[in-house]
Amino acid sequence: MLYDLLFRGVLKRLDTETAHHLGMAAIRVMGAAPLRPIVRRFTQPDPSLRVDALGVTFPTPFGIAAGFDKNAVGVRGLEALGFGHVEIGTVTAIPQPGNPSPRLFRLVADRGLLNRMGFNNRGAAAAARRLARLRRGGAVVGANIGKSRVVDVDSALDDYVRSARMLAPVADYVAVNVSSPNTPGLRGLQAVETLRPLLEAVRAACGATPLLVKIAPDLPDDEVIAISRLAADLRLDGLIATNTTISRDRLTTDSREVEAMGSGGVSGPPVAERSLEVLSIVRETVPDPSFCVISVGGVETADQVRERLEYGATLVQGYTGFIYRGPFWARRINRALVRR
Template identity: 55%
Template sequence: MYRMLFNLVFRRMDPEKAHHLAFFWIRLAAAVPGLRTLVAAVLAPRDPALRTRALGLDLPGPFGLAAGFDKNAVGIDGLAMLGFDYVEIGTVTAEPQPGNPAPRLFRLIEDRALINRMGFNNEGSAAVAARLAARRDRRTVVGVNIGKTKVVPEAEAVADYIASTERLARHADYFVVNVSSPNTPGLRNLQAVDQLRPLLSAVRRTLDQASPQRHVPLLVKIAPDLADADIDQVADLALELSLDGIIATNTTIGRDGLRTDPAKVAAAGAGGLSGAPLKARALEVLGRIHSRTGDRLTLVSVGGIETADDVWQRILAGATLVQGYSAFIYEGPFWCRRLHKGLAARLRASGHGTLGEAVGASTRG
């Protein structure tokens, strides 16, 4: 039914407008107590076999929504209602900003992919912090993903990230430093270890100062376009600084191997490509990081996740947690239910007692 709705309605709409319309209905359903309970019972049945312990947190499962869908923390309850085991909000910047000019979101339907150059459009860390502080239902694990304000010079990036951290630390179950979006000029330069070290060290100190009563897990999100040697350096740095984990990967600036008409791809212009074409590289980066860090970091795999087989493959390759986004656009509200059902079946057939036992199993001799 959703695919019929997508073909008849959503694919004929501007992608960003379709996103806002769909998100409005999700939030509306979640605002009605009885309806929210009913929808959750249908779309988000919780199989106890999938319970996951990660980053010091107990989650109903390993599959969460990646940053980018809910930039301003306005629909956390609705997204949990649809079955996401945790929700990562953002990317949030210190100051509010409108993002890049529209159109800035494009579908590549033949590739089950998206191109976006949103540019961190969000209401700013003060507004998002106030909204998170006002939440009544805190059962859903919420990650907070922060990035650099566009107008802030690269030399002042650390102070910009600190401002967001100070405002948001108390409200985050885990924290993500995003240095890997291709849509903010100069941002990816911060992935260089000599710049990344002082940035992550400053955010870690600020988290500890702003939330002294508990340890807020800190992760860094990296791009798939990094050279292998640079990935190794970031993994080594994460261990050196005692980070809690790495999220791999963000969108790619590459356009290789697409089935969509090249003229249509060219017309979409610059931006980050996400979805199915990213699958192979995201898995490759995950495997590389896991081979270097073992179980000393919590690895979160994102990029090209569509099916339960994809989730299971990432877990076997070393991911404790997995995230998706682009396939949600194509699969609709029953997506999480299908993933959970399939993943539970694969776990039971594998002989592993828990998902934790399966993490990295394909890398062990």
């Protein structure tokens, strides 16, 4: 209730990206030594929620998706708030500022977001240094890697490999992002004939670190099946379904308002139905329970987390719900999962 009042009265009036930076500053404070143990006392997930996957134990199946903490600066705070894992990034081999602002917008009527951030981050080397320090803290961290904007699509393989070599030694898993709509040409890498050599090369660079691939919700069903089969054939450790959508079909926000925002990917409830469909297709294609499927897209409640698990997800991620539910979102989901 307090967060709802704060959101309606203050945060909603701020530029969306500015509000995110203020929120991240508060999260970092919660993860600092004096406050972290106090916060953890109220947010620690119940032991019954633990999930063994990708060679590690996740305190809860519910984690924070890539895009929220691009530079691995809020990992301790997010863990303190009750998230079972943090997927940092998207990280690129070459630091980059991303697209011009404004580039992040609230779709309040849909409880969603529209973003065209463009992989703004400080680079893989900086992220690797931070993750190396975090290894002593026990947080489960995945590293989501993407193509540097200045690198041609034809040279993407070497660019991904460069990031993987820096991040795989200090991450619990690596996720190859070929599905963001905000980097020109990136989604073309999802074509199986292009994706196979890319994943083979990144797989070799990761060594023993688990590797997953993240796909778009906008793929037709036959391509979802083809990529799922490819991931299994290459003995990848899993798949993340899904990224944001370029579709505007399910939005209730006024179309003129959405058009004024411009291009970008939509997250939150508008992608939920398709995300669930893709999860179902992936799990039907690769039923092996050792193949980790992370479901993300439109998840906001404990019932939705449970539904994804029932549909075959190993783990579930959220992002947009944090904006509308507030800092103790993960705590509420974890407690509701235990009760039910």
